[in-house]
Amino acid sequence: MIPDSFKQDLLNRVDIVDVVSRYVRLKKGGANFLGLCPFHNEKTPSFTVSPAKQFYHCFGCGVHGNAIGFLMAYGSLGYVDALKELAAAAGMQVPEPQPRTPEEAERRQREPDLVATMEKAMHFYRAQLKGSPRAIEYLKGRGLSGEIAARFRLGYAPDDWQGLKAGFEDYSLASLVECGLVIENEGKRYDRFRDRVMFPIFNARGAVVGFGGRVVGSGEPKYLNSPETPLFEKGRELYGLLQAREAIRAAGRVLVVEGYMDVVALAQFGVGYAVATLGTATTPVHVAKLLRLADELVFCFDGDAAGRKAAWRALEVSLPLAPDHKPLRFLFLPEGEDPDSFVRRHGAATLEQRVREAETLSQFLLSQLRAEADFATAEGRARFVAMARPHLENITVAPALRMQLTNEVGRLAGLSAEELQRILAPSGRQPYRHQAPAKREFRAPSTTEWKLLSRVAAYPSLAAEIDTGLTDAAFPESQALREICAYLESLGVGREASQALVIERFRDTAHADLVFHAQAHSLELRESEDESRAFVRHTLKKLEIARKNDQLKSYEERLARGQLSKDEHRQYADMISEVKALEQRLQADARGAVQQ
Numbered sequence: 001m002i003p004d005s006f007k008q009d010l011l012n013r014v015d016i017v018d019v020v021s022r023y024v025r026l027k028k029g030g031a032n033f034l035g036l037c038p039f040h041n042e043k044t045p046s047f048t049v050s051p052a053k054q055f056y057h058c059f060g061c062g063v064h065g066n067a068i069g070f071l072m073a074y075g076s077l078g079y080v081d082a083l084k085e086l087a088a089a090a091g092m093q094v095p096e097p098q099p100r101t102p103e104e105a106e107r108r109q110r111e112p113d114l115v116a117t118m119e120k121a122m123h124f125y126r127a128q129l130k131g132s133p134r135a136i137e138y139l140k141g142r143g144l145s146g147e148i149a150a151r152f153r154l155g156y157a158p159d160d161w162q163g164l165k166a167g168f169e170d171y172s173l174a175s176l177v178e179c180g181l182v183i184e185n186e187g188k189r190y191d192r193f194r195d196r197v198m199f200p201i202f203n204a205r206g207a208v209v210g211f212g213g214r215v216v217g218s219g220e221p222k223y224l225n226s227p228e229t230p231l232f233e234k235g236r237e238l239y240g241l242l243q244a245r246e247a248i249r250a251a252g253r254v255l256v257v258e259g260y261m262d263v264v265a266l267a268q269f270g271v272g273y274a275v276a277t278l279g280t281a282t283t284p285v286h287v288a289k290l291l292r293l294a295d296e297l298v299f300c301f302d303g304d305a306a307g308r309k310a311a312w313r314a315l316e317v318s319l320p321l322a323p324d325h326k327p328l329r330f331l332f333l334p335e336g337e338d339p340d341s342f343v344r345r346h347g348a349a350t351l352e353q354r355v356r357e358a359e360t361l362s363q364f365l366l367s368q369l370r371a372e373a374d375f376a377t378a379e380g381r382a383r384f385v386a387m388a389r390p391h392l393e394n395i396t397v398a399p400a401l402r403m404q405l406t407n408e409v410g411r412l413a414g415l416s417a418e419e420l421q422r423i424l425a426p427s428g429r430q431p432y433r434h435q436a437p438a439k440r441e442f443r444a445p446s447t448t449e450w451k452l453l454s455r456v457a458a459y460p461s462l463a464a465e466i467d468t469g470l471t472d473a474a475f476p477e478s479q480a481l482r483e484i485c486a487y488l489e490s491l492g493v494g495r496e497a498s499q500a501l502v503i504e505r506f507r508d509t510a511h512a513d514l515v516f517h518a519q520a521h522s523l524e525l526r527e528s529e530d531e532s533r534a535f536v537r538h539t540l541k542k543l544e545i546a547r548k549n550d551q552l553k554s555y556e557e558r559l560a561r562g563q564l565s566k567d568e569h570r571q572y573a574d575m576i577s578e579v580k581a582l583e584q585r586l587q588a589d590a591r592g593a594v595q596q
């Protein structure tokens with residue numbers, strides 16, 4: 001898969017406080033940072049982020065991890081996506097992981113082929129646009145400049161059943177079908193896109209992964225998208241994101257619209273921070289992606305029933321994802337208008353004014369729920385509460401918003417906030433969270449080995465001092481200790497940031513639980529590194545004495561039976577003096593500690 005050396009470089013380069021504080025408000029508290037846990041509801045912060053140790057831990061619900069784990073849990077990202085996200089922020093490029101199956105290997109091998117095919121098609125369509133006065137007229141008629149058309153790499157698919165033949169020497173290429181550019185039917189091949197203005201869809205790395213096509217004349221369907229292909233997954237991509245990135249950062253805001261024509265028209269009029277979903281409803285991947293880029297998300301929909309329905313879907317998807325400091329808004333345009341027509345008719349200033357004044361998430365949520373409610377009867381009010389409840393419970397990372405909405409719903413339903421709270425969180429039922437695992441009860445073992453493990457977790461450099469051969473291999477914590485010591489020594493450094501690497505090393509292993517709890521325990525350990533070192537040395541001496549005493553006992557048993565050889569007699573005598581010396585040193589250490 002992805003090489004360990006890359007993960008190590010990455011984790012050494014990023015700062016977990018930076019990563020977490022993009023989503024959670026953190027306050028300095030001693031050596032660590034504290035915030036309200038994004039994975040469970042709480043009123044006093046128990047979510048702790050350690051800049052020195054480079055991990056987070058919640059003393060309330062037990063979530064624990066490094067920067068990679070945080071992005072996975074918070075953004076519902078897969079492992080590789082989280083790595084990519086983190087790497088992009090650190091200006092690093094993730095090496096492509098090794099394929100897991102032969103099919104994947106084959107697909108991977110084909111991918112450059114597919115990307116090249118799409119790229120070639122884009123160039124072909126762009127060249128066609130230059131030679132088509134009709135398509136140019138159409139774009140001009142929609143108020144688009146040549147500059148904008150070039151920026152979005154717009155093109156034109158000619159009105160020809162096999163137009164791409166002119167762009168590809170070999171029209172029978174399998175990749176043309178795999179990319180969704182050509183349709184094969186009963187042995188015949190023809191172009192999917194004909195007589196359409198072509199909008200290339202780019203992924204985050206700038207590769208063309210799909211096309212949207214808007215018919216130039218009056219054909220049907222008006223809009224046609226690439227089908228899902230190995231390159232193109234509609235629920236993950238957003239049209240215009242590549243071009244909008246800068247403007248989104250500058251404005252701190254992103255406007256989500258429905259059509260690619262809207263994105264291009266808005267950019268033409270100076271509203272550069274718009275992106276479009278691609279003929280699908282808003283997905284959690286879309287929302288998570290955008291929340292990482294912008295502080296404010298504004299969904300823009302038509303004001304008609306279909307628009308309201310789509311907006312409701314976007315709201316439902318966003319509730320578990322949007323934190324308190326990243327507000328969501330819903331902008332409904334007058335009926336019959338889309339962002340394209342609106343901005344052309346009223347100008348950018350009016351549109352941006354509307355954007356700023358758009359309904360907040362809570363306004364939209366309450367107005368929708370109220371519209372269906374009957375407050376005149378107890379049953380009607382109860383039904384209102386029942387409808388509101390799943391939405392309130394889904395607000396998991398915005399505790400302040402959740403509280404205010406709960407109060408408002410309670411007020412409307414004639415219940416006190418406490419009464420409503422009782423209905424909302426019946427004992428044991430946890431609402432949806434960012435994949436936070438249910439807290440498992442952990443009882444720290446009382447063994448010497450656990451105590452050593454927690455010291456190594458606190459100060460990795462102590463690993464070098466521990467002779468793990470002295471520990472009792474029967475305990476799982478001894479095995480964990482052996483593994484962590486071996487790993488830290490293989491790293492060759494005792495830097496505290498290596499805690500984040502330890503998490504990587506133990507992720508999904510049998511000893512993850514023990515190691516992560518030892519790390520969490522180290523946050524509460526009130527010991528300096530020197531004190532921990534003294535403790536470790538003292539403990540090891542005691543273990544050594546215990547081990548030698550065991551051996552002495554077996555010598556004594558055999559001595560009593562007259563079974564000791566001459567050599568063994570000497571070894572026995574040596575061991576007696578060794579134990580005596582060790583015990584004296586232990587006592588001297590103890591006196592030294594008292595004098596300090």
Ligand SMILES: [Zn+2]
Nearest residue numbers: 037040058061
């Ligand atoms: Zn928590």
